[in-house]
Amino acid sequence: MDRDMPLSASRRIYEAILGSSTTARGSESVPMPDWVGGGSRDARCGYTVVCNEREQTLGGLIREAFCNKANDIGVGGALGC
Known part of the structure; x- marks a missing residue:
């Protein structure tokens, strides 16, 4: 699907329910060397x-x-973009 085309209603519903990305987060307590204060x-x-x-x-x-740059300066068509 072209990125400039509007999403269909079913795809918008699907993305609203399940999302379009996933994020993982983690945290850990790490020991510090003595030369920066330890702990x-x-x-x-x-x-x-x-x-x-x-x-x-x-x-x-x-x-x-x-x-994208060629089109920004108006020469994209001449270069086949």
């Missing part, structure tokens, strides 16, 4: 993954970035 500190991390993302290749990402 322990809480370390936290979060990671988000987008669901059902369209497959992309490195070449496609480079072309998309290039064409």
Whole structure:
């Protein structure tokens, strides 16, 4: 599906119920070395993954970035973008 096309009603309902991404969060108490005062500190991390993302290749990402810039300055059509 083209990213500029509006979502169908069923897809909007599906995403409202199940979401379009998932996030994992973790925390852990980690020991600190003596040269920074010792003891322990809480370390936290979060990671988000987008669901059902369209497959992309490195070449496609480079072309998309290039064409976006070319279109911004008005020469995209002449370059096949």
